[in-house]
Amino acid sequence: MGKKMFVLIVVLMSISLIGIIAVQLFWINNAVESKNEQFKNDVQKSLSSVSQKINDKEEAFFDKKMESFFKNVGLANDAEIRNYLFQEIDTTTKESFSLGTTYLEENFKLPTEFLDNDSIIVKRVTGKQDFFHSRLIKSVDNVFSSTDENRYSFTKRFKEIESAYNSPYFEYYKKTKPLHQRISNNDLKSTIKSELEKRNVYLDFKYGVYSKDGLATKLKSGYYTINKKESYPYPLFFNENGDVEYELYVTFPSKDKHILSGLSSILILSLCFIFIIIIAFSSSLYQLIRQKKISEIKTDFINNMTHEFKTPIATINLALDSIKNPKIINDNEKVLRYVKMIRDENKRMHSQVENVLRISRLEKNQLDISKDTIDMHDTIEDAITHVSLLIADRKGTINTHFEAIITEIPGNEFHLTNVIVNILENGLKYSEGAPKINVYTESTNKYFIFKIKDEGIGMSKAVQKQVFDKFYREQKGNIHDVKGHGLGLAYVKEIVEKHHGTVFVESEKGKGSTFTVKLPLI
Structure with a gap:
């Protein structure tokens, strides 16, 4: 294998490995981000429900308080009754509709809690409605002979007219009452826990309520400080203009562990596959380098062995040619010297071969x-x-x-x-x-x-x-x-x-x- 081809193969294998690992890490990151986003949505929905329930509870409390005022406080003036009647007849179908309505308007004078001589007039409107429907029925000879009648009657209170919640009294109540008196820590904590568990979020959490100016209130769990990277904020109360007055911040210390636990099987499998790929790549690269090195070593070995054998072979050939010379073949002393030279060179080659065989037998555990x-x-x-x-x-x-x-x-x-x-x-x-x-x-x-x-x-x-x-x-x-x-x-x-x-x-x-x-x- 040429050097350029070897480098090209290594580069392509490295790019493939990096690409595979990058894709795996990309999907793992996407899975974690998706799980994180799902968790965030669940928390936001839970906090939205918490905010709604807390506000509804406060309104219900104020409504109950107003009801007690209506029962215990006298009328500011006499009640006024108004009657309305609406009637319509369809000549085609011979049907008639009648709607009668009676309104009772009551004005209540409510004392305030901030000035002795001030009071608030609250109007309560109660209505009664009567609905009448009739239809003439034809006889066999096409003459109207009977009447089918339906009558409905009900009484209700028109809160859209009463509108006590938007009264200055309620707005003043929200402004003057300290937040920790409007809602308790235990109530807020239990509401948050209940709403989170509805969405399968069973984690320990810490919370804190802050004003629009970023000032901490007494509504918090122990020692709590805002960590905007880790906290989940949500508006808790609004003022009369619809602007956020207080915000609720919730933090989950074990959030990361919770998110990763849901992906643990996928993460472990992905990391195992990445580890296997790295091992396989390393092994392949090692084998390539080793084979290339062995190839170079074998080439050097052949060159060296050729050189080692070349000298004794040439010496033997020269000795044999010398012995054949008529002038030397009859000279026993020279012949013996050349024979000894041939024997020594042959012994030298034998020694070289024996070294190679000895190493081979050692590797195969055949050497005793x-x-x-x-x-x-x-x-x-x-x-x-x-x-x-x-x-x-x-x-x-x-x-x-x-x-x-x-x-x-x-x-x-x-x-x-x-x-x-x-x-x-x-x-x-x-x-x-x-x-x-x-x-x-x-x-x-x-x-x-x-x-x-x-x-x-x-x-x-x-x-x-x-x-x-x-x-x-x-x-x-x-x-x-x-x-x-x-x-x-x-x-x-x-x-x-x-x-x-x-x-x-x-x-x-x-x-x-x-x-x-x-x-x-x-």
Whole structure:
């Protein structure tokens, strides 16, 4: 996969993921807003009913008070009776309609509560109405012979004429009476609760009544202050001009919890799906990057292996051509030297192939690692012997600092020797000039620890994170200034982990590296 195609796929997947999450969040937000709006409408309807009931109750109270005045207070003057009669006859249908009305007008003189000598005249009108309807019925010979009659009579009071509620007395009553005497806290609270429960709002609430100037009244639940973002206001009382005189504010402390609880199942499902999408996207992206990395590593590995095999194959071909030369074929000494060269190069190629197969068997758990009690100091000495010729060839030195008290561990001597050899060879490869390597050992109650420190070129933090990965080498492509194919340290990590140990590296660019291996004691 080309780099441009890889970037395009990642970008498209990212846009799709962001789009899906954005749509999910949009619908969740819409659901919450819709629920919030529904809750607001329910509260507003409830407060509207509260306001209506409170006003009706006050009017009923004043009406009752007026009735007591009408009964107990004498007339201001004599009552006046007025009679009205209305009659109409339909000549076509032979029907007649009669309406008789009698009005009784009574004027009451009501004392006021603010001045001793003032009074208010209130007119009460009571009426009686008689309704008469008649229709002539034809006989067989088409002669009107009988009459069908209906008579209705009722008495009522005409409040639209009386209109006591709009009297100056009622307006003065509302102005002079303190609000907390016109309505009690308990009455207001119970009315609010009752109206909210009618609309399935069973939440704790706080309320407060404020004047049109924003001043608080005594009608409130405990210590209440207006929070315009969280409160629901509604007009409670109006003045004679129809303007708002007092407003009722209601706040629900657990409103958000109530709204979200109604959407909990949808929210949980949406969040789960978003979480699954993110995991799936991350996994896919990780696999894409990993596959791309593996593809690059395989390409590097093939290039490195080709280079590693190219030299010994060329050497073998040259040796064979030399042996065929008539001047050399009879020279046993030269023939033996070329044969030895062929054997060494063949052994070198075999070693490279064996390293690859060994890693493969380790990954498939096909490599048999039998464990015996071994002395790690002896194992380290044996590993140093294996690389001593290489060290001497480059005029380098290996110094040991054995300070471990307990040195016996359960392990496989062959593989642990290879582990130490690979770390030592790594120090040789990445050292400029004469290599200088130091080996330190120490022991704790549970672990045997050895450190191999070189003074080579070192490595960056990014390289340290990948140095134990299979096929990884800092030099890439066709640059072969350092021999190898990135399997040595991967093999080290596998073997150490098979022994239930840990291995890590500490390094600084230009100052060398220190590999530390911890292996459990017996």
